[in-house]
Amino acid sequence: MSTGAFIGHVAQAVGVNVQTVRYYERLGLLPRPERTAAGYRIYAPETTARLRFIKRAQALGFSLEEIREILRVEYEGRSPCECVQRLLEEKLERVEREMAALRRFRRELRKTLARSQKLPRLPHSASAICPIIEIQPSPHKKKRKGGEKR
Known part of the structure; x- marks a missing residue:
């Protein structure tokens, strides 16, 4: 042994x-x-x-x-270095896409926060849970690439 x-x-x-x-x-x-x-x-x-x-x-x-x-x-x-290089390039591309998506999301959050600060403070009501969220466009109304609706 x-x-x-x-x-x-x-x-x-x-x-x-x-x-x-x-x-x-x-x-x-x-x-x-x-x-x-x-x-x-x-x-x-x-x-x-x-x-x-x-x-x-x-x-x-x-x-x-x-x-x-x-x-x-x-x-x-x-040598696995070519394989590693290819995988690193793929990872970097994915990170770049994710960062772009996060930047778009950050902009949307900032716009929502700015709009929310302009809303009048209303008393709680049974018909509206939270106007800050309810003024947002419905996600199902967004168009997909190619013009199709979800």
């Missing part, structure tokens, strides 16, 4: 819990470790580096499925 570390040591070295290590193993992100005679997992020294790689990839927004694909390419003996 080669030298290695128990699951608790590996998890602690990377800052994850042991359930995470087991989960990544089940997903195929980590190679199956050797076992002691008593059945304890003994992880190879490379496991810590692989776990750190996974955590760094997650910090860049990669899903576990995407990380599995990157690791598969590497396992096949090819």
Whole structure:
């Protein structure tokens, strides 16, 4: 049996819990470790580096499925950098679209807030829950791209 570390040591070295290590193993992100005679997992020294790689990839927004694909390419003996580059470009495009949508939403919130500050303060009534919301256009009246109504 080669030298290695128990699951608790590996998890602690990377800052994850042991359930995470087991989960990544089940997903195929980590190679199956050797076992002691008593059945304890003994992880190879490379496991810590692989776990750190996974955590760094997650910090860049990669899903576990995407990380599995990157690791598969590497396992096949090819450089996964082209795959990583493509995924990063896709992520950046998605973030740009989401940021544009958030900017539009922020403008709409500011307009609504400005309109609400001009509304007269009315006493509560059973016919109107909150005029600030009720003056908003109905979402179902907005047109979809191509001119179709929802």
